[in-house]
Amino acid sequence: MALTGLFLISFLVIHAGLNATIWANDGGEMFNFSAHFMGSMIVIRIMEIVLFIFFIIHIIQGYVLESKNLSRRGKGYKINLANRGSKWYSRTMGLLGTLLLLFLVMHLYHFWTPSRLGGIGDIQPLNEVDYDGKGYHNLFEEMVRIFQNPLVVILYVVGCISLAYHLMHGFQSTFRTLGVHNKRYLSGLIIVGYAFAIIISAVFAMMPISMYLGWVK
Amino acid sequence: MEHYSMNLTLQIWRQKNSLDKGDFETYEIKDISSEMSFLEMIDVLNEKLINEGKDAIAFDHDCREGICGACSMHINGRPHGPWHATTVCQLHMRAFKNGETIVVEPWRSKAFPVIKDLVVDRSSFDRIIQAGGYISVNTGNAVDANAIPINKDNADDSFAAASCIGCGACVAACKNSSAMLFLAAKVSHLALLPQGKPERKARALNMVAQMDKEGFGSCTFTGACEAVCPKEISITNISRLNKEYFGAGLSIDKQ
Ligand code: HEM
Ligand code: SF4
Ligand code: FES
Numbered sequence: 001m002a003l004t005g006l007f008l009i010s011f012l013v014i015h016a017g018l019n020a021t022i023w024a025n026d027g028g029e030m031f032n033f034s035a036h037f038m039g040s041m042i043v044i045r046i047m048e049i050v051l052f053i054f055f056i057i058h059i060i061q062g063y064v065l066e067s068k069n070l071s072r073r074g075k076g077y078k079i080n081l082a083n084r085g086s087k088w089y090s091r092t093m094g095l096l097g098t099l100l101l102l103f104l105v106m107h108l109y110h111f112w113t114p115s116r117l118g119g120i121g122d123i124q125p126l127n128e129v130d131y132d133g134k135g136y137h138n139l140f141e142e143m144v145r146i147f148q149n150p151l152v153v154i155l156y157v158v159g160c161i162s163l164a165y166h167l168m169h170g171f172q173s174t175f176r177t178l179g180v181h182n183k184r185y186l187s188g189l190i191i192v193g194y195a196f197a198i199i200i201s202a203v204f205a206m207m208p209i210s211m212y213l214g215w216v217k
Numbered sequence: 218m219e220h221y222s223m224n225l226t227l228q229i230w231r232q233k234n235s236l237d238k239g240d241f242e243t244y245e246i247k248d249i250s251s252e253m254s255f256l257e258m259i260d261v262l263n264e265k266l267i268n269e270g271k272d273a274i275a276f277d278h279d280c281r282e283g284i285c286g287a288c289s290m291h292i293n294g295r296p297h298g299p300w301h302a303t304t305v306c307q308l309h310m311r312a313f314k315n316g317e318t319i320v321v322e323p324w325r326s327k328a329f330p331v332i333k334d335l336v337v338d339r340s341s342f343d344r345i346i347q348a349g350g351y352i353s354v355n356t357g358n359a360v361d362a363n364a365i366p367i368n369k370d371n372a373d374d375s376f377a378a379a380s381c382i383g384c385g386a387c388v389a390a391c392k393n394s395s396a397m398l399f400l401a402a403k404v405s406h407l408a409l410l411p412q413g414k415p416e417r418k419a420r421a422l423n424m425v426a427q428m429d430k431e432g433f434g435s436c437t438f439t440g441a442c443e444a445v446c447p448k449e450i451s452i453t454n455i456s457r458l459n460k461e462y463f464g465a466g467l468s469i470d471k472q
Binding site for chain 2: 065068069070071072073074075076077078079080081082084085086087090091093169172173175176177178179180181183186
């Protein structure tokens with residue numbers, strides 16, 4: 001759980017960093033370049049498979065853990081401890097993870113499918129743009145198009161909020177699971193964890209919002 | 218604080234034996250002194266029940282001074298009741314107001330089956346201790362306490378961990394019914410001292426294996442255990458246990 005979670009966190013950093021190039025406001029040139037760069041490098045293609053595997057392991061482990069733990073109580077209490085002992089999001093990691101899973105399916109369908117599988121069978125390939133005589137997938141144009149739908153924007157923002165809460169618990173929990181017990185390190189990690197969860201999720205949430213509002217073109 | 222008397226409504230879990238389904242019974246009780254302990258209030262109720270020819274409410278208690286870990290009641294949704302860092306036996310009735318309804322339940326966990334009413338079987342904890350919560354020394358004359366120098370921080374952390382009384386409130390509070398805070402307290406207490414070092418690897422592995430066998434859940438660090446522990450055992454002990462466990466898993470000699 002902790003190792004896969006940590007890997008997924010490191011993926012988020014790279015993903016957020018690259019996507020931030022949409023704000024270069026150059027009609028998506030820098031963004032399309034970096035997406036192409038990532039898509040054409042063999043190391044990254046291998047990492048993509050590793051990433052898929054880590055996602056799947058994390059999800060399976062998560063559900064196995066959750067269902068095992070849920071079965072341990074037997075008869076429940078009439079009155080629960082609820083928020084008096086723990087944060088609601090710490091107790092709902094499975095549910096937040098499920099929201100993330102639903103989000104992930106929608107997200108992959110939006111961008112990964114046309115970009116990687118476009119042209120196979122009935123799947124529409126992406127339009128191409130020309131930079132210096134070379135053709136690139138215009139993933140940026142696709143983003144702008146998809147984020148014109150307000151419902152999609154709302155679903156993405158909900159996904160980002162789930163991510164923020166999942167990470168507010170997950171970030172610190174990972175390090176505790178891995179055995180960090182020095183109080184000074186831990187208090188630092190907890191602060192970094194909250195900041196990371198909020199900043200990363202806010203950066204992601206701003207992408208569909210700024211495209212919908214026409215801040216980037 | 219000023220003394221006052223109160224009338225209360227109690228909803229208490231009654232269950233004849235481990236096979237009985239059990240249910241809540243409601244009792245009205247009058248003229249309870251704010252200076253009584255919670256257990257004394259139950260004693261008063263039990264005397265009344267006995268005088269009426271009814272079965273007294275079974276509950277665990279022994280020292281009644283917060284050091285044995287026997288008392289175990291889930292009061293208004295919180296193990297050991299509303300006061301922070303306080304066992305039920307040390308909880309006083311001034312924590313409640315006149316006319317209040319108080320709900321009392323046993324610890325709920327499959328690893329702590331109910332024996333009768335509010336008494337649960339916590340022998341799973343004993344078996345976890347038997348799996349490694351000790352040091353092996355030959356008895357004889359007591360050794361001079363200062364013969365082995367011990368770092369003050371380690372001594373303090375070990376002492377804090379050693380204050381765990383094995384009450385099981387951590388399990389009762391945890392959404393996963395995990396016993397990790399208890400286990401972490403026992404492992405940390407010994408692993409931090411030179412006397413505990415020789416057996417530390419086998420201890421961590423065997424105690425965790427026994428905990429899993431007993432049917433406790435896994436820790437996901439929600440923090441509920443630490444919030445209710447009457448001895449304020451720190452959750453960072455669980456991180457230390459994890460480190461001990463990984464270290465032992467990677468390096469233990471074949472037995
Ligand atoms: C896609 C669907 C996902 C599901 C179903 C899921 C489910 C879970 C579950 C059930 C847990 C364990 C609960 C707990 O420790 O309290 C967990 C922990 C965690 N998750 Fe996820 N998750 C998902 C996605 C993600 C993503 C996208 C990330 C990060 C980018 C992530 C990072 C973490 C971290 C860091 C932990 C904590 C690990 C630990 O406690 O040792 N998860 N997840
Ligand atoms: S860790 Fe605290 S709550 Fe758990 S058994 Fe020990 S004293 Fe009780
Ligand atoms: S009766 Fe001993 S701790 Fe409460």
